Amino acid sequence: MDAHAGAPSPGAESSSAFSSTAPAPSPPAAQNPSKLMNTSRSSALLSLIGIGLASCLEPNPDYDPNYEGGELTDESADDPDTDETSSSSSDLGESEESGEDEEAGHCDNGEQDGDETGPDCGGSCSGCADGLGCGVGADCLSGVCEDMVCAAPTCSDGVANGDERDVDCGGSCRLCEHSAFQAKLDDYADIGTFTPHVAIFEDGHFAISYLNDSLDEARLRWFDDLGDALGPSVIVDEDNPFNLQAFYNDITLSASDNLDAHTVFAAHPTDLLNDNINDLMLFEREADASTPASTEMISEGSSANFFDLAWAGDTLSVTWEEDDQIRHRRRSPTQGWLSDTSSPENAQALYTGAYPALSSNGEVDILVWSRCTIENTPECALAMRRRNRAQDSWIDGSPVVLTSIDDPFDTFARVAISDSGRVGVIWSTDSTINAAIFNSSLVLEDTPWALQDGLDYPITGDIAALNDDSFAVAWSDTKNDRVHIRRYSSPQNPVVEDYGDEAPWPSATLPFWVRMDTTDEFIAVVWTAEVDGIFEVQGQVLSY
Incomplete structure (x- = not known):
């Protein structure tokens, strides 16, 4: 279940909030993730920009990182009884x-x-x-x-009982460690990685995607449920190589239901005509295959930027930004495109859109994106809208505004929808990562709240819906050298209250770009962190 943020779309109007002049980002600097890109886009990404959310956000009273030497502590572990x-x-x-x-x-x-x-x-x-x-x-x-x-x-009774999945973990207890923590999931020897993504299958196997730190190569790699690699990484498609123009995005992945071939769907930009215009491609790739099983053009020659995928109910939903508007379409691997391209924006003459994120529960797709007025000093907000898959129509009469934002570049919004239709959203400001939960009618259940404040700059995180109708949230924290994860059953109410977070992994140096995917049993989390001056893809498979 999977907003991606990046530099602006080429060709935007001068009155748009999304600048069109940013060059491709530079490789990430090992010593500081705020130097991951040295373009005007990257400056916007990691600069301290105030966002007008203070009046509607409340601090999370349960946030207590429980650090001791970089590790979380459990007082019960020291109890001799x-x-x-x-x-x-x-x-x-x-x-x-x-x-x-x-x-x-x-x-x-x-x-x-x-x-x-x-x-x-x-x-x-x-x-x-x-x-x-x-x-x-x-x-x-x-x-x-x-x-x-x-x-x-x-x-802490030493018995697998109650709603626990294993001894003293899962259910209403802390997350279980299904696999060991993996300090290096990529297989680059001497170069760093950038913007990882993850897709997990029902059997716990998972695939990751990532870029090299030169931002000119997109790779995939598969693992079993314990984190053991099933082979070396492969280039997504050598015939349609990754091509970075004026933006960046992770190589979005979504896992299919095929547990024999462990097929994933991936998307990334290419430049078929060598005209410096993005062509957005969709790839279907099996774990053991040397080439993609299929390729399909999503958008050709239209400055297509920023995209997301969501596989559910035997079909794939796709969203992307094209010419400063958000697009949506669905596709079946056997029947091809199932719908025409549509937009969640009713008033395209009045608003631009960028940085979409997408989630689906098989019946309903939910989109979240940055929406700005077309004027010299644009007003921007996070907007959402749901689409009924069976009827192929928008459920909400118009976009639903979540909150105003000052700068769409640093928002990094992500969204998830549960089987019951509840929706969870997270987004960043210059120093805070925030969350909100909506009921199945897309009405706020309570006031949006801050997962963590006092951060040095906008950060990336992810959110996923779990089968018990709760939401898992993970985010990076460079201030405390940590990647956090918590589950919330309702706004401001964590499933496990005894810990600042449920992360079992060790501390991480300069963690960045957290991504997560879930099944009915597993949660896979990946991120990049600095190891000996090089950024590696790290992660772990948890169960709940």
């Missing part, structure tokens, strides 16, 4: 397995008899509910027996 309690009272192997009644009526006669530890429970009967008697953990539904009483599940 924790391990003792878990080992002595929660050992499922110390009791006979609960089984069927050895004597007829023994487990349903309303009395405590036989080997039961409570009325009709414990011993050879089913486990007892919290608060009833027990001898060992196996006597309890929770698997935890403390002081001869069945205890409610906790996130």
